[in-house]
Amino acid sequence: MHIHAYEKIWLALSIVLILFLLGSVTYGAVGPGVAMVADSEAQIDANALDEDDRFAEPRVEQVGENEYEAYVVAYQFGFDPSPIVVPEDSTVTLQITSRDVIHGFEVAGTNANTMAVPGEVAEVTVEVGEPQEYGIVCNEYCGAGHHGMEGKLHVVTEEEFESEDGGDSE
């Protein structure tokens, strides 16, 4: 079979392009460590969240040096806790579930984005930097009040975080 030289060039280019796309995703996983939200967490009873260790009292908890876990419950129509307050320059694992219908959990303008499904726990680990206030939106239509469903993620300085740690309220 005869293949024109130019045709060989653009066949090769298309293969290069595919390898570049695959290579980029591989680089993302190996270099910056980009991960997907998996279904690795065990199922829970969405009707008995008040008996659950993590979600009876939605909160932020320190689990290691500079490592925090936030247990977040999405409901019609909001997120608990709100705001989620975490210290700057820390690693935060968000565990998110829903107590009623399927919700979305998207930290607006960032890559932290998952579904909140009743009975399932979505686990998202992120590294937060400078003090900043992020908005959280529900991006799955969840009912009449969906458009107003929002939360807050506050990244605060160490001092502010320490001072808030004692008291539960703002």
Add this chain to the structure above:
Amino acid sequence: MSRTETAGAPTDDAGGDEEFDPVGTLALIAVYFAILVLAWVYIYYIEFLGRDLVVVG
């Protein structure tokens, strides 16, 4: 006068490349290729990886 791949006899096939060189098509594909590569670099490396709160686990 145009010719197709099958039209030429095997003996003069080698000369076929010289007669039909679609440089315009080659240039167009090169431009498309460059656009795709630049778009991907922008979308993945700058817009996606450059955003806050990259999910790492």
